[in-house]
Amino acid sequence: xxxxxxxxxGIQGRGEFVRLVLxxxxxxxxxVARERGGMAKMTRALDAGLGALLPFAPPFLRAGALVVAQTxxxxxxxxxxxxLAPRSEAxxxxxxxxxxxxxxxxxxxxxxxxxTTVEEAYETQRxxxxxxxxxxxxxxxxxxTGWLEDTLARNGDVLVGRSVxxxxxxxxxxxxxxxxxxxxxxxxxxxxIPKLLALRDRIAARxxxxxxxxxxxxxxxxxxxxxxRYPELDPA
Amino acid sequence: xxxxxxxxxGIQGRGEFVRLVLxxxxxxxxxVARERGGMAKMTRALDAGLGALLPFAPPFLRAGALVVAQTxxxxxxxxxxxxLAPRSEAxxxxxxxxxxxxxxxxxxxxxxxxxTTVEEAYETQRxxxxxxxxxxxxxxxxxxTGWLEDTLARNGDVLVGRSVxxxxxxxxxxxxxxxxxxxxxxxxxxxxIPKLLALRDRIAARxxxxxxxxxxxxxxxxxxxxxxRYPELDPA
Numbered sequence: 001x002x003x004x005x006x007x008x009x010g011i012q013g014r015g016e017f018v019r020l021v022l023x024x025x026x027x028x029x030x031x032v033a034r035e036r037g038g039m040a041k042m043t044r045a046l047d048a049g050l051g052a053l054l055p056f057a058p059p060f061l062r063a064g065a066l067v068v069a070q071t072x073x074x075x076x077x078x079x080x081x082x083x084l085a086p087r088s089e090a091x092x093x094x095x096x097x098x099x100x101x102x103x104x105x106x107x108x109x110x111x112x113x114x115x116t117t118v119e120e121a122y123e124t125q126r127x128x129x130x131x132x133x134x135x136x137x138x139x140x141x142x143x144x145t146g147w148l149e150d151t152l153a154r155n156g157d158v159l160v161g162r163s164v165x166x167x168x169x170x171x172x173x174x175x176x177x178x179x180x181x182x183x184x185x186x187x188x189x190x191x192x193i194p195k196l197l198a199l200r201d202r203i204a205a206r207x208x209x210x211x212x213x214x215x216x217x218x219x220x221x222x223x224x225x226x227x228x229r230y231p232e233l234d235p236a
Numbered sequence: 237x238x239x240x241x242x243x244x245x246g247i248q249g250r251g252e253f254v255r256l257v258l259x260x261x262x263x264x265x266x267x268v269a270r271e272r273g274g275m276a277k278m279t280r281a282l283d284a285g286l287g288a289l290l291p292f293a294p295p296f297l298r299a300g301a302l303v304v305a306q307t308x309x310x311x312x313x314x315x316x317x318x319x320l321a322p323r324s325e326a327x328x329x330x331x332x333x334x335x336x337x338x339x340x341x342x343x344x345x346x347x348x349x350x351x352t353t354v355e356e357a358y359e360t361q362r363x364x365x366x367x368x369x370x371x372x373x374x375x376x377x378x379x380x381t382g383w384l385e386d387t388l389a390r391n392g393d394v395l396v397g398r399s400v401x402x403x404x405x406x407x408x409x410x411x412x413x414x415x416x417x418x419x420x421x422x423x424x425x426x427x428x429i430p431k432l433l434a435l436r437d438r439i440a441a442r443x444x445x446x447x448x449x450x451x452x453x454x455x456x457x458x459x460x461x462x463x464x465r466y467p468e469l470d471p472a
Contacts (some may be wrong), residue, residue, distance in 0.1 A: 053325045053330045104292075115364065125367075128352070150290055
């Protein structure tokens with residue numbers, strides 16, 4: 001099975017959560033919009049639908065006759081097919097819940113630099129961004145990362161079940177993104193989230209993840225993306 | 237099976253999407269925090285976890301030994317168990333995708349009155365709320381409701397499959413909420429979303445939904461909730 005991932009070609013974005021599952025599983029996939037003619041193919045799918053679904057936005061994934069969108073939904077689908085999810089129903093539901101909560105955190109990170117509208121550039125909404133980022137650093141970042149830490153303290157070396165799954169890969173990506181966007185805030189949090197940082201390190205050392213991170217397939221973080229490093233949003 | 241729903245007692249909120257599935261299915265359930273002693277029970281679950289899960293926030297649901305959180309995840313779980321979801325995998329994935337996209341819309345509605353921080357009252361963030369609500373009315377409300385309309389145009393009388401499911405119940409609730417919070421903006425949209433409004437009417441007329449809406453179990457919309465009617469955020 002060759003999976004087709006549809007996502008914007010120049011950023012990690014939400015697509016990265018899907019790429020990490022495909023890469024860690026060693027799955028055969030094509031990153032459609034990064035291929036020649038791929039953007040036109042993605043645009044057609046957004047305009048006319050694909051299979052049973054009219055996607056609202058990228059990322060979306062085609063797996064033969066199946067089409068699925070929404071990041072946490074895609075990673076659940078792939079994780080359960082590719083051995084990166086718990087086997088029990090209780091574990092599968094917990095993994096889905098954790099991945100969706102990480103997706104909420106990602107949306108809140110996005111809104112630190114776009115608190116008013118996605119239609120206009122960051123530079124048009126700087127004062128609102130400063131206020132939202134301050135509240136994010138003070139309240140939301142501690143709440144979300146603290147919850148991930150507590151979840152690890154309850155469960156063990158991984159967020160759910162006994163082996164690494166898609167929820168852990170999502171935690172890796174969000175911690176990497178937060179360290180890029182909010183290096184000062186994350187440094188101040190480090191002593192409170194040792195288990196989460198250890199999980200990040202263990203994921204980064206997985207052979208297929210390490211190979212992916214060192215490859216040109218891994219796009220660098222950049223300031224057109226969800227995680228952006230604006231010093232005024234993360235004072236020392 | 238008696239389901240236990242855990243959600244804040246005074247508002248429809250995100251819990252309402254779960255209540256509608258339970259009610260339409262005629263399921264046996266208890267709305268835990270609205271019972272005597274229920275708030276303490278919910279607080280304990282948030283502090284100490286419940287089953288395999290440490291919930292990040294309400295709503296969450298206990299179904300015997302299973303615990304699930306995240307609104308769209310709960311409604312998928314219930315919908316698939318209670319006959320309110322497609323049978324095919326393609327249909328199930330499409331329903332999950334649609335419900336998650338509606339959850340994104342709900343989060344954006346919330347942020348029209350809390351664009352800066354959930355830690356402080358609306359009144360402390362009014363200028364930012366005006367700007368965010370204007371962008372929401374102009375861009376996001378048309379995009380989301382237009383996408384639901386297009387999805388109905390592609391599929392038929394319901395959003396996915398051939399009969400009403402949890403995604404349709406979610407669409408009903410979000411249209412009701414938008415009509416409460418943004419009556420002027422929704423009036424201006426009405427001619428563009430006839431299929432979506434017809435779906436809303438068909439859902440409201442389903443016997444169990446109609447009985448629920450007329451019962452004291454259905455809390456009224458109010459301005460401590462996600463959908464709030466602030467005239468300055470919805471000018472005529």
